[in-house]
Amino acid sequence: MKISDKELDALIQSEEKHSFNKTFEFRGEKEKTAVKAPVRRFTVVAVAALLAVCMIAASVFAVLKLGGDLPVIPSDSMTDQTEKTTVEPFSGVSGNYTAAKFVNLADTSATAFTVYGSSYNDNLKNYRKAAASLNGFFDKLTSNLLDGSESGVVSPVNIYMALALLAECTEGNSRRQILDVLGMSDIETLREQAKLIWLYNSKDDEYGRSVLANSIWLSSDLPVKEKCVNYLKDDHYASTFTGNFGNADYVNALKQWLSDQTNGLLDDCINELDIERDTRAVLASTLYYKAKWNAEYKDTESGVFNGIYGKENCTFNKKTVKDTYIYRGDGFTAYAEQLSDGNMMWFFLPDKNKSVSDVINSGIVSYINGKTDGKAYDVTVRMPDFDVDYNESIKEKLALLGIIDCMDITKADFSALSDDDSVFLGEAVHAARFKADKEGVEGAAYTVMILDGMGEVFGIQEYDFTLDRPFVFAVVNGGVPLFVGCVNDLG
Secondary structure, three states, X not given: OOOOHHHHHHHHHHHHHOOOOEEEEEEOOOOEEEEEEOOOOOOEOOHHHHHXXXXXXXXXXXXXXXXXXOOOOOOOOOOXXXXXXXXXXXXXXXXXXXXXXXXXXXXXXXOHHHHHHHHHHHHHHHHHHHHHHOHHHXXXXXXXXXXXXXXXXXXXXXXXXXXXXXXXXXXXXXXXXXXXXXXXXXXXXXXXHHHHHXXXXXXXXXXXXXXXXXXXXXXXXXXXXXXXXXXXXXXXXXXXXXXOOOOHHHHHHHHHHHHHHOOOOOHHHHHHOOOOOOOOEEEXXXXXXXXXXXXXXXXXXXXXXXXXXXXXXXXXXXXXXXXXXXXXXXXXXXXXXXEOOOOEEEEEEEOOOOOHHHHHHOXXXXXXXXXXXXXXXXXXXXXXXXXXXXXXXXHHHHHHHOOOHHHOOOOXXXXXXXXXXXXXXXXXXXXXXXXXXXXXXXXXXXXXXXXXXXXXXXXXXXXXXXXXXXXXXXXXXXXXXXXXXXXXXXX
């Protein structure tokens, strides 16, 4: 879906009109640029604070040749984190990585502020345009993965990042099919888009944490092309490792990396991952997210959640938010909750004659990005604690979207990565978890691609928005869906 500059400006103005005001200030050596985003005003001080999460190893070792002697120490999550006042520090610690060796390590400390500096505002517009162009893909992906019959959550942006890695490693029709699904004309455009989405969703400060990580794990006997590895590092912030998949310690190093990047939230899923000894490469993408509510839930109230399996007694977290918006859609009522990092969490409550499946299939990402004016109320919100997850093979779902050739050993073209013409996509797995309580939200996701081979308001009224029956939720940043899920029961 293409969007014109005029349409984008109108979208941004609508977003700002119905948001709280929050100003990020980037201070350069001689200038200060104001950037508008939802929530409250605060100052992002100094690039040095953002560099607190910079990888020590990446600053010491730039690029080592394949098969070097040094053991890998992937410091994406090893650097000590400064204690924050609002959000607990990322607690991922290093495990045993000695069975893996690194080809190069990406600078995962990069953010939009550190990379774009005083041109942050100009690139923010490009980011929003990139997000809007992906509406159709995100909606189709979400409806394919979540049928609404069970509680669950997926991370559309995490799967997007993994597909961008996959496109980088392919050529010919294998790449063309991935680009078509993502709505991209060529790989150069995808690199620029993926970089924007990465940078504007990377933050780690006292207001919230959004940590992305990419990596590729190679079999030591797979000949790889340096050009591809460098593209993965420079445009996708992906670190590259090599080792023997027949060695359990190498597989455990990969699993430890996934655990570290997701803060242990998905360890049960990670332990179930089946990496065969004849695996040629694994592409891995992760997301860890944590934020507080901008307006606290100070009260609780006993009530009943009317789940798909019957009534459940529960405790609702309760608060009243003055002069905020309620939105009406086709078959649902929606409310947008502000988070401490400036992102928005949307709740979609289906009409009595509708289901969460109906809401998901209506295209909620497109709705969020093109939302019409809501009506302001003093809204009393009641939200139960919930914890939902997902752990499934998505290979067939990707095929339904149109990504087919790279899964067929007779058609797969991974010549951008290697001259080994037996490489093909053998499996794709997505896992995600998201939980919310009176304090805030926390979520994590990973996607692994396993490559096999042979070898305006007139009077403010009150409104009760009680999530006492199945509902849909989404966490978005400038239109990019970090998580989309549904809650059918609280068990």
